[in-house]
Amino acid sequence: MxxxxxxxxxxxxxxxxxxxxxxxxxxxxxxxxxxxxxxxxxxxxxTRNSRGLDAVVGAKGSPLQLILSGIYHMDAPTGNIPLKEAMKMVPNRAIKKAIPLALGDSYSGYRIVGTTPLYLEHYEAELAAGELWDHTLEIVLGAQVAREAGLAIGDEITSSHGLTAGGHAHDDHQLIVKGILKQNDTVLDRLILCSVETMWAIHEEVDEAEDHEEEHEEKHAHDHDTEKEHDHDEDHQEEQASHKGHPLIMKKTGFAYTPADSAEAITSLLIQYSSPMAAATFPRFINARTNMQAASPAFETARLFNLLGVGxxxxxxxxxxxxxxxxxxxxxxxxxxxxxxxxxxxxxxxxxxxxxxxxxxxxxxxxxxxxxxxxxxxxxxxxxxxxxxxxxxxxxxxxxxxxxxxxxxxxxxxxxxxxxxxxxxxxxxxxxxxxxxxxxxxx
Amino acid sequence: MFKLKNISHKYDGKTVLSLPEVDAAQGDHWLLLGNSGSGKTTLLHILAGLLNPTSGSVIIGDKDLAQLPKGELDRFRGKHIGIIFQQMHLLPTLTIRENLLMAPYMAGNPQDPARVAEVLESLDIADKASSYPQTLSFGQQQRAAIARAVMNNPTLILADEPTSALDDVSCEQVIQLLLDQATRYNATLLIATHDQRIKSHFEHQLDLDKISGEGA
Known part of the structure; x- marks a missing residue:
């Protein structure tokens, strides 16, 4: 006992x-x-997903929504921004990195993100199989996407418009799987990645079709309204990017920008500052001087936690x-x-x-x-x-x-x-x- | 073996017990007689160190119970005194074996399963070791209670009205069991009872009805 x-x-x-x-x-x-x-x-x-990101620049709207859609891929994007205006801002000394994102499409619920290799580099992603995209219409799958959707290298998929399954299918363009990433416990695991140009290519016909039907409810990576402002900055722009792929822009964005693309649009830019000082001046500059907004992930997530904290x-x-x-x-x-x-x-x-x-x-x-x-x-x-x-x-x-x-x-x-x-x-x-x-x- | 010196006990200002000197030798068998209300249980509790008398002293072996610190008194009681109550009160959540092991455990003695077997064997209920008390008959429960009381080889066995609820045959059996066990361990036995049937077995008797009459 x-x-x-x-x-x-x-x-x-x-x-x-x-x-x-x-x-x-x-x-x-x-x-x-x-x-x-x-x-x-x-x-x-x-915090893992926003590591190293100091600001997200995108269309005006709710800054929290911009952070959620731009970094965490959780909410709908706030809208598109003209590529020309976005690229004009890139040489700014405050910016060390500016990763472009073009959103708006998905495949069976997984978001398709048009971006540059810099995005993968930022999250230290590694390929488990295959290689990065080299041409338009080539895609790289996050580990979870490949696993859950049962896709392998060489498989072809059709993207659908919108961020949830069941949108209008872009069946003119077959996207081909070129690579699959290793699991790295960031948002990348659940994303389908491709070049920004791929996103533009998918939407060319659709946009034209939709222009005729005047259906502009959905926001996607092509916005013709920007053309109005086009002429205004033309000279300036051509000066900056006289040869293909302005070297400074290439370095900061991983994107070979040419004036030929100036009519295109993207959804947002993920910004890393070159120095902490920029946090004080850069957002103010963007919000006051441009048609875009800059939102701080640190600030917005803190706000989100305050809201959640009550719950x-x-x-x-x-x-x-x-x-x-x-x-x-x-x-x-x-x-x-x-x-x-x-x-x-x-x-x-x-x-x-x-x-x-x-x-x-x-x-x-x-x-x-x-x-x-x-x-x-x-x-x-x-x-x-x-x-x-x-x-x-x-x-x-x-x-x-x-x-x-x-x-x-x-x-x-x-x-x-x-x-x-x-x-x-x-x-x-x-x-x-x-x-x-x-x-x-x-x- | 035990010695009571001028014990008296008051309850609510009334003297319920008053005794001159009583002296018992090791191995003696005593009967404590008295009608209900005569103070039998009180005296039994005083002897067991469960109750402090208002005056007088109790000496068991060479220990004066009043001189023992509280914790030591509990331990002393566990090691040297086996008590059997009218209601057996085996712990209902434990098997008979575990009930018996409670005795050495609470007294701080080593728990020897062989000892449990031996004691149960001597009381003829070895087959009930793994049973729970409520599944045993009244007689078996009584044997189990006796078994628990003798687990630690006590030098003094106290029993409170062990026979009052029994018929003549069972009464005789229980008295024989108690005498057997007391003899086996050379323990001093004291049975408190008002049961006149068992008088003939005991040469030493203490009749509280008579004593209090004399004392008063």
Whole structure:
């Protein structure tokens, strides 16, 4: 015999009551675990994907939307910007890197992104198979896309217009898979990548068709409105890019810009500053002097977390409420059990147990209940996170799993043990004070 | 073996027990007689160190119970005194084997499974080791309670009304069991009872009804 066995035997005896207490505590713990796992992984996701990016330049609109669509590929883009204007800004000394993105198409829910090799370089992507695109209509798949859509090198796909599955199909142009990336836990895993020119090529006919039908609801990587402003900057532009692929623009964007492309459009530019000082001046310059806007990922994600934080706090409060209820329930269970068990306790005293031993016996019972509840809660929390994560992965570009363990969870175990001790203290003192002679003489 | 010196106990200001000196030798078998309310249980609890007498002293072996610190008194009781109550009160959540092991565990003695087997064997309930108390008959439960009381080779065995609920045959059996076990361990046995049927087995008797009459 030992105290553990003894305490366990009493827990086993009250099966239903134990189930209730363990369940209550487990629900509370699970709720907090889910919040912890979500907020932590969400934050990791957001910071990992925005690493090294200081600003996103795009069409005017909600800056948060620009960040979400430009960096995380989660929301619809704010619109297009004229390529000419975007390229004019690139030589600015504040800019070290400016990665162009052309969005608007997808393949069975996976977004197709027209960009330059600099985008892959920025996320340190490596090819698992094949090679980078070399010509228009060649694509490179993120690891998850290749895996889930079951595509291999040489396969051909048809992109569809819009960012969700079921848009207008561009079936005149078959895109051919040239390469597949290694998994690198960034947004790239869920993207289909190609050159900016590929995006333009896909849309040429469509745009013409849509011009006739006057359907301009969808935003895509070609915008004819910009032509009005075209003449205005013509001379300037030609001067800057007299030969094919202005070297400075090529270096900063990875894009061989020629005046011939000046009528085209892109969706956004991901900017890395050359010095931290630029953060103070560059956005102001863009917002005031151009038709575009510059949004800061750091600022916008902080704002997003402030918004989400309220939700997290509410859910966390619910979890804490459940834990307090569980503590109260354990307390009531032990308190009433002590009344029924006072004869058992008296017998233990006659067998030589000190009052202190009975105190520990009851405390241990509370701790065991807490421990069982915590173990069940952690398991439940991770399971729920994983299921929610899978569901979210399909709906959003967020990878959240239940397979991640956080240091905070050790704190949670500690907290639960403390809750167990607290709820057992008063019953334990009752046990400690058992009047053996009086109890035994009762019958 | 045990010595009671001028024990008296008051409860709510009323004297419920008052005894002159009582002296018992190791291995003696004593009967403590008295009607209900005569203070039998009180005296039993005082002897077991479960209750402090209002005055007087209890000496068991060479220890004065009043002189022992609290924790040590619990341990001393566990190691040297086996107690059998009218209600057996085996712990319902434990098997008979675990109930028996509680005795050495709580007393701080080594837990020897062979000892459990031996004690159960001597009381003829070896086959019940893995059963829970509530599945045993009344008689078997009583044997199990006796088994628990003798687990630690006690030098003093106290029994409170062990026969009052029994018919004549069972009464005789239980008394024989208690005497057997006491003799086996050379323990001093004291049975508190108002059961007149068992008087003939005991040469040493303490009748509280008579003593309090004399004392008063």
């Amino acid at each position: 030992n105290l553990l066995k003894l305490s366990l035997s009493y827990i086993r005896q009250r099966k239903l009551n134990t189930l209730l207490n363990v369940l209550l505590l487990a629900l509370g713990i699970a709720t907090i675990v889910v919040v912890l796992l979500f907020s932590k992984q969400m934050e990791d996701n957001l 997290y706090d509410a859910v966390q409060a619910l979890g804490i409420l459940l834990i307090i209820t569980a503590a109260l329930s354990v307390f009531i269970a032990l308190y009433t059990a002590m009344k029924a068990r006072r004869y058992d306790l008296a017998i233990m005293r006659t067998l030589g147990a000190s009052p202190g031993k009975l105190l520990w016996h009851v405390i241990l019972e509370g701790v065991l209940l807490a421990f069982l509840g915590t173990a069940a809660g952690l398991a439940l929390g991770h399971l729920a996170s994983d299921l929610l994560g899978q569901w979210l992965r399909d709906a959003q570009q967020l990878s959240i799993s239940g397979g991640v363990f956080l240091n905070e969870e050790f704190w949670l175990i500690g907290l639960a043990i403390v809750v167990g001790i607290i709820s057992a203290v008063i019953p334990a003192i009752q046990a400690y004070r058992t009047d053996i002679s009086g109890t035994l003489a009762e019958k």
